[in-house]
Amino acid sequence: MAPSGALTTTPAWPLTGRPGRPTDMPFVLRQEARPEVAGLLQPWAHDRHGRAMDDPDYQYVFFQDQDDRLMGYVILGGLIGSNGCIELVRLVAATPRRGIGRAMLRAIMAHVFDSLAANRLWVSLFSDNTAARHLFAGAGFVLEGKLREAVRGAEGFRSLTLMGMLAREYPSVGRTPGDERAPP
Numbered sequence: 001m002a003p004s005g006a007l008t009t010t011p012a013w014p015l016t017g018r019p020g021r022p023t024d025m026p027f028v029l030r031q032e033a034r035p036e037v038a039g040l041l042q043p044w045a046h047d048r049h050g051r052a053m054d055d056p057d058y059q060y061v062f063f064q065d066q067d068d069r070l071m072g073y074v075i076l077g078g079l080i081g082s083n084g085c086i087e088l089v090r091l092v093a094a095t096p097r098r099g100i101g102r103a104m105l106r107a108i109m110a111h112v113f114d115s116l117a118a119n120r121l122w123v124s125l126f127s128d129n130t131a132a133r134h135l136f137a138g139a140g141f142v143l144e145g146k147l148r149e150a151v152r153g154a155e156g157f158r159s160l161t162l163m164g165m166l167a168r169e170y171p172s173v174g175r176t177p178g179d180e181r182a183p184p
Helices: 022-033 046-054 100-115 130-138
Strands: 016-019 058-064 070-077 085-093 120-126 142-153 156-166
Touching (some): 016 100, 022 058, 046 058, 070 100, 100 120, 120 142
Parallel strands (some): 085 120
Antiparallel strands (some): 016 058
């Protein structure tokens, strides 16, 4: 499933979101291979991304700047379920700690709650990923729990933190003054 129109971010980071396409795969694989990213997510191989891109239950959204340079991407999952519960599978900014991730997250929240009419948006992240916990908490996500030692990695087991937001919570936290979004 693809966004029905462009997703836009705030004036501070005027990015446009568009549906993913197979030609975006090298960008995805490069981003996931970056040392500062690799330890923060469970990387997928090329064929796993390819299957997800073709699966209507997933949605890839790529954000680009005014010069059409790719600045990051988001993967959503659970789109065809009847529960209205969307997983934010992945959010990767090409240049971390500059506000790009926050801008992409705000646009995705608007898309999920306003366009997809979801009831819930949730994310699981490694518990030691303090930057991601801060990003999601700052956007209004609530700590929902912890899956202790849920993922085996090269250095042993790692725990996952679950965070989420309900549609009824979104209007009060998801919109900030100055947000300008085109309807997706």
